[in-house]
Amino acid sequence: MSQHRPDPDALLARAKEEEARKTQGRLKLFFGAAAGVGKTYAMLEAARALRADGVDVVVGIVETHGRAETAALAEGLPVLPPRRVEYRGATLQEFDLDAALARRPAVILVDELAHTNAEGSRHRKRWQDVLELLDAGISVYTTLNVQHVESLNDVVAKITGVVVRETVPDSALERADEIELVDLPPADLLERLQEGKVYVPAQAQEALHNFFRKGNLIALRELALRHTADRVDAPMQDYMRDHAIGKTWPVTERILVCVSPSPFSPQLVRAGHRLAHRLGAELIVAYVETPAHARLAPADRDRVTQTLRLAESLGAETVTLSGPTMSDEILAYARERNVSKIVIGKPGRSLWRRIVLGSIVDALVRGSGEIDIHVVSGEGAPAPLRPLRVQPHAPDWAAYGLAVAVVAVCTGVAWLMFPHVSLSNLIMVYLLGVVGVATRTSRGPTVLASVLSVVVFDFFFVPPYLSFAVSDSEHLITFFVMLVVALVTSGLTVRIRAQVEAARQRERRIAALYGMSRKLASVHGIDDLLEIALRHMGEVFSGQIALLLPDESGRLAPRRVAPEGMTLGATEMGVAQWAFEHREVAGLGTATLPGARALCVPLAGPRGAAGVLAIVPADARAFESPEALHQLETFANQTALAIERAQLADEARRAEVRMETERMRNSLLSSVSHDLRTPLATIIGASSGLLDGAERLDSATRRDLVRSIHGEASHLDRLVNSLLEMTRLESGAVAIRQEPQALDGVLGAALQRLETLLRDRPVRVDFPADLPLVPIDAVLIEQVFLNLLDNASRYSPAGRPIDVSAKVAGLMVVVEVSDRGAGFAPGDERRAFEKFYRGHSARVRGVGLGLAICQAIVEIHGGSIIAENRPEGGATVRFTLPLEGYSKPSGLSDG
């Protein structure tokens, strides 16, 4: 054995898949070749077995078709009451999805996966109901016939001649964890049919003739068996991948299917899907928007849309390319995406057009190089090819008038030139006119101008004059060339114009998208962000737009709307909520709640849905093309990313604040715990000494102990005050009350309070006699003086003087407090204002808050504070206080 190891990425992907499956329900499919093979019967039997094992099984909906045996089997199983829907006078019974979700059984039976729900249901198709059940964690047993499989749809139609409309996309079927083939040989089935066990007799006869022909049944049986075998193969491949048996997973191939507005295109998509499935390849379906696209009839455009939707439902990636020629665009895209095979339909162009204009197949084959080209036959297309070129609009009579007028003007000019120039130059005048018309109008008037030019030219300027007759047959060549040149020139001009128009539109959307992402990157608040998103989307999509964000409980509420005052109905809010919870597009024009007025796109980012974009388009069909929808989704994604970024930034900021707070708290704790404990230790020690042995101590020792208790307590008091003051200042709780005050009075109060501390130290005050009053909060500025004087006395040896001076400098008063101590350590002048910073002198005790408090106080007064060393030694703290805002009070007289 060689050293094969499982591909870790593949294993991880599978682990994730299984993880997701654990929370999701399991889907078991009872699969049969035709009605009557006993799928429902088999399903009910399995359900009874589960119930016997004690599993909570509920019948969601089961169609017994009046078959007694089946009905008997269903008896005894709990049944969910069906939802009754009034539809055109008849009462229909529908599966009640909400009741099922509320009941939350372990397993629920939902018959007929391909069923189409009555109008007004949440989903258009029953398989969508089933997917929602699975997502909600409820396991589902269901039944399906082979003719309802989307990718087999056309094959079945070919076999039986009956086009089945109720199909289930393969992507939904791939969710099945288990497929049970319910098989019955055709002969037995026919026998059962004749016995009336399948349909009630009247219908049976008709069915027999149409569908249940033996040949059909054999073919369908084979199809069912093969499809099941394919599906059985998939778990086998999973197993092989997990256990690294044999060949590793093949290099993924990519298949590109090119579709057109042709009704044959869906068949092409299915063929591509089958091929891709068999090869285990990725499928891309592309439509090239050539200038001709603009001229398509709405019905044809719809068909393109439908084809692309079909492709998406088959799990393919769809893309709309645009460019002048289909083959170039396709080849360029195929190379870009490393496509290995291109699938196209057999050309529908008639022979002569192919010769004149060339066929796409030829162009593709010529330019394909290493890429395989598969040409699929379109024979047996279910509907005849409709003419593609249908005039989309009512004729624009003004444009035709212009065409006629231009030809008339040309004739006038040519008439004037006629005597002087040759015929060939007169033709130029007309060609000029035709090009002019082409640049202004559309195809019709241009063709008119071309034909009219030839006719008028013949009438006026070709002998015999003023007659349509032509004397010289050579002129017929002139007319022919003139007509061809006019038509081709005008055709090219119109095409260029259309391309320019398309490019302009694309550019406008891209510019809007680019503009939005750039603007989004520059704002921070979520509300600003939504505002910008809304404005840019409003430029591109016409209609009412709302952006909804969830509250804490996950309920959506409109956060921003445009235009102002736009509201969403209860239905629309429901759709938005659904889109948010399922992270899928819902509402108008989609498969989920298509009846709603609004189209809801989840704002889905990597971390989940951030909200919902709800748009009520001015034109209800605006988002029918996948391209427009993709565009809307791109805008939604950009917005979602921006919202997510804003939320992350918010979280990061909060985390940073938390960290900073944490750091501060730690620093505070370590500082305070030491500073609080030291004096407390002294107080407790000294006082306990006094308590225990007062009588044994002499009075001097007692006094000493009491003095140290007092000193330590005073120190504690200062410390607590500093902390409180700092906290008050930082919390912004300090309401500053500025009144014009005499600074020397405030300094005096501080000096008085520090009388004991400064007892043996001269304080030299140098305040000019004419110092004006300063608008200050006296309590706070007193605190500044207290802290500065306290620091000065503690950081300088006893007996050394402290200098306090003030002077007016411009609109400021500059105050200096200086000591004659050791000064700040180099580089510490700045750090001194940090909280909990303490000077290098270890003997000095304090919290390291004094200067930080001073700074805070001076700054709320609009001043500044700096610390520096004096040249002659010692430290100086200098602060400024603004004088402005103070004017000498008037209105009182001294007399």
Add this chain to the structure above:
Amino acid sequence: MAEPPASPETVSTPGPVVVLIEDAPEIRRFLRATLIGHGYRLVEAETGREGLQAAETRQPDLIILDLGLPDIDGLEVIRRLRGWTAVPIVVLSARGQEADKVAALDAGADDYVGKPFAVGELLARMRVSLRHAERTVRDVEEQAYKAGDLMVDLAHRRVTVSGQDVHLTPIEYRLLTTLIKHAGKVLTHKQLLKEVWGRPYDDQPHYLHVFMNQLRRKIESDPARPHHLLTEPGVGYRLAGPPGD
């Protein structure tokens, strides 16, 4: 403070009755020891209600009131007391809460001591308040005020500093005499404005600061280290009072 240490009371005369309204037992305990040691007769009350009752029944000479009481707000206690009695009230309040002090003084308290306080400071305040109360009772107008280098002859409206005549404007003089009338006691900005200028200016303290600054320059030898006109930041002004008081 410039207050001298308390002199021992003579035991022969019964000391003044003091009602102490304070909820913290630790503070009551050390005040009890100190005040009784200094010859006061002490009545303790733990709540505002008890305090009001004690004030009515015991006819105290002085009330010490803590502003943070559990039942009634201290300010309310002052207002109720002032409804019927002029007994001096000295308020105990936490430091840093100047607004509370001003409110208490404006409501009729005589003086305040910020917690934590030195016993000497409280005793000095109590003495000043008791003396003022006595003076009000006796209604004696002093003829002259002398403190350190400052001499004010109230009868002749003459002010000298170190024997030198000082010329004061009428408002400055009125400011000085108002402070002299309450010497040793703190006066809030509002009280000063009201007494010197009358009601209209009582919310414009900058007039007061301007004139107080001028007055300080005229009567203080070193305005930054004042001996007479003391600033109580955020509260008001106090005239230091003659030494030995």
